[in-house]
Amino acid sequence: MSEHLKDELEFTGTDTYVLDDELAKVVNTAIKLELPLLLKGEPGTGKTLLAHAVAQNLGTDLLILNVKSSMKAVEALYQYDTLTRLNDSRFGDSSRNVSNIEDYIRMGKIGQSFTTDKKVVLLIDEIDKADSDFQDDLLDVLDIMQFDIQEIDKTVKAKNRPIVIITSNAKKDLSDPFLGRCVFHHIAFPDEEMMREIVKAHFPSVSQKLAEGAIEVFYRLRQVAGIEKKPATRELLHWIRALSTDPQFDVKHLKAKAPLPLLGLLFKKSDDLSRAQRVSLSGF
């Protein structure tokens, strides 16, 4: 391998995160090219979990910026706590120096990821929730890895370039310039074989029979026509956990022409639920 790409970090998966080769390659490409990785995919396919797994695997910290719809870009960088300063100036009973504005600057998640001494993983979760101004504002910051604190006229530079992972649930694409500065991956829905491994990784003690049966039923339920919100990996894992702890449950129940147990864990919309129940009654 050549020198000018850093290759001391290589992501290989963890115990509970089942990684396919493709995804591993993508993550490592992002790390080596030092570009943010934009992840898309159905909700519940493990986008957020991937960031946890990367941090765990590389033995570093994970900072999570949960994007909210009302968020402004500067909040993710730093906050100037005017209110505390005002209070301090009136009561004067704090250890902070009121005339020093820097005492009242608090770093946001991105700011923290720039100022820590370690190379960390920064997860910007569900960036599509905020408006496009937010996305465009973050762009420059992540590109040049520095930002200005206007109030004290100071520039914060990243000590270590964090590994940036961005997730988006939106079907809509992000803005063009934004996409131009990321690498992109879409986490496809896992096939049955992959799913078996995922289930095994999460529940090593669950009986083979239960897992197999549940997965089979799960994939059939996903194919029921007219379902608006298809259950994803997350729902399946919850379902299996519930089934395995339910003392009344027997694997045979999955095969019988009877209502499937605990379907509410898979289907979160009442229309979908009743449809799934109807279908399961007729034995598909």
Add this chain to the structure above:
Amino acid sequence: MFQEFFYQLRDYGIPVRPTDFLRLQRALDGGLVQNLNDFYTVARTVMVKSERFFDIYDQVFAHFFEGKDIDLQTLDDLNAEMERLLAEWLADPENMPNLTDEEREALKNMDPDQVMEYFKERLKDQTERHDGGNRWIGTGGRSPVGHGGVHPNGMRVGGQGRNRSAIKVAMDRRFIDYNDNLMLTPEKIGEALARLRNLTPSGPRDQLDVDASIRETVKQGGEIELIFDKRLIDKLKVYIMIDNGGWSMTPYVHLTRSLFTYAKSQFKDVKFFYFHNCIYDVLYEDPMRYEKPVKTLDLMRKDPDTRVIILGDASMSPYELTHPRGAIDYGTPQSQPGIMWIRKVKETFNNTIWINPIPKHEWDYTYGAYTVELIRQQIPMFELSLRGLEEAVDELKAKYPKPLPPLERQAAR
């Protein structure tokens, strides 16, 4: 390296960027790519930025690394095939095999040059997408010509590749579902709704509400409390005018109705109106088009900021659009040609768009191609697919929507 691959991706409509291509070179230099499988993944992750293009990427990849020299061969094939087809057509235009009725209709109205163009386009399309070009009617393709659209049975490469696995993966076409120029179906209504959400104002709470702040501060005995509020933006009013005349429109009427009924809470006001084929003096609030007529002129006195969405296939006989008494239903009150009414609607409501359930690539060849074109000249038209909706929403929101073109005499013939 791989410039040709890059340009092929571009040619097939994937918006790949030069900077990304350079990044790919860095990745290649950096030893990230050891074999073709790596290349498949790395090139995609660096250059293709939306899953909707994954399917096309797969196809181009399979095509490129199959090692076939497409250029020369297809060109020759093209010409030979062209001659054969033309001869066939000239010999017996009525009964040319392998044509659907629609296509036959379309061909009838063309002059020989147009026919030539038509075949050429079609062949090019087929040979580029399919291997070789001896299968000029795509087995599942229903569009006659159409650029950029992906044919359901597109790739025909198959066979022995030198590096099978990546190519095999590419040929599985795992991503066909993400191709979002597929037409809207009831299952996709949730997604469609999400795209409409862009129509509603949203943004950070960053406006200081002075009155509320003073009130709260006083309440807390001087402890300062700042209240922020969302910037004031009015919710939109939406009029939806639906052509529920012909049977062909029925499924889409229901789809659109439910779409906007779900979305109702996001808007200030959603109103439905119905017409048959074209808008004339009167629109109806009831789908039967009988009980609740509304004068179109009365509607035009309403808030010009209202967004108007017209849903219709825009396919009709030309005189229904251009003749002062051309309405298809006898007794329809009519004082002006339909096209003039359509212009008036757009003139009054700047943000007017037309949504057409006929796929865009068929607009030039559908039986109503003439009227589709005439209406498109007046009002921006979009297809009823997810991507079409997205573009439609942009146009509805636009501060400076596409202006109405000046009236051409000929249009109002």
